[in-house]
Amino acid sequence: MDEESTESLWVRIKERAGTGDTIVGVCYRPSDQEDRAEETLYRQIGAALHSQALVLMVDFNHPDICSRDNTAGHKKSRRFLECIDGNFLLQVIEGPMRRGVVLDLVLSDKEGLVGNVKLKGSLGCSDHEMVEFKVLRAARRAHSKVTTLDFRRADFGLFRDLLGRVPWDKALEGRGAQESWLVFKGHLLQAQK
Template identity: 60%
Template sequence: MGKGQANMGHTVVGIYYRPPDQEEDVYEAFYRQLEIASQSQALVLMGDFNYPDICWKDNTARHTQPWRFLQSIDDNFLAQVVGEPMRRGALLDLVLTNKEGLVGGNLGCSDYEMAEFRILHGRSRAKSRITTLNFRSADFGPFKDLL
C-alpha cells in the first residue's frame, strides 16, 4: 500500500434464501456463518428470509425463529435497510449490512419488480477474484483404483 492510501478492506456480499420449512440445524449453521461474515469490515447480505411476522418498526416477532433471527441481527450489529414492504405488506426480502452508508438506492419494490441498490465502497474499483480448478492436470489414478 502506497503512502496516503487508505486501507479499504474487502466487502463481503452474500445472498440467502430461507424456505418457510427450513430444518433446525440449517438455522444454526446460518447463524454461525452470519457471525463469521459480520466480522468483515463491510458486509452486505441480501435475500428472501420469509419472516412475515417480524415487525421491523418495533423490532419484534411473535414466534421463536423470527425472534431468534432478530436477536442474531442485533448480536452481530447488522442493520436492515429495506424500507418498504415487498409482498403482501410484509418485508420478506431484506438487505442487511454492518456498515452505515454502505448501501444506497431504491430499496422498496413489489415482488414483480427489481430492487436496485448500490454498494458504496470508496473510490477504488472492486477487484473480483475467481478461482477455477484445473482438472486437466489432476491425478485420477487413486480414484480409478478405488472404483
C-alpha cells in the same frame, strides 16, 4: 447437516491493499427449514462479519416479524431478530416489499455502505420485488477521529466478571447519586479497557 445444506451464496469483493474487503451475501431461508440448517446459516453470517464490510440480502420468510416494533411471534423469528440485533446489522429497506410485509431484507454492518435503494417491480410472475442498490465503497474510507468500540469482538464474560469483582456495597456506600454514578462509570471504563 453440512455447510452446503443452506441456501446461500457469499462473494468477497477484494479491495486495494489496506482498504479491506466487502462480503456480499445472498441467503434464502425456506419456511420449513430445519433448526440445524438455520444455525449453520447464522454461523455463516457471523463468519462474514469478520470482513471489513458486509452487505446481506436475505429472504428469511418470517411474516410474523413486526419491523416497526422489532418483535416476532414465533421462536425462529425471534432468533432471527437476535441474530440481526446481536450483530448490529442495519436494515436498508424501509417499506413493505411483498404483500405488504417486509420479508426480503438488505442489511449492512456499516452506516452509509448501501445507497440508492430502488424497488424495481416484479420479475415475471414472481411475487417478490426486485431491489436495486449501490455498494458505496467510499463510505468506508472516511476516517473519524472518534474512537468507537467493536462490540462483536468484546469478551462480555470477562467484562461481567471484572464488574462482578467490585464490592459495590462498599464502593457506593454513603455517596449521592452523582458521586455514585462517577464511581460506577470509572469502574465500567476500567473494565472496558
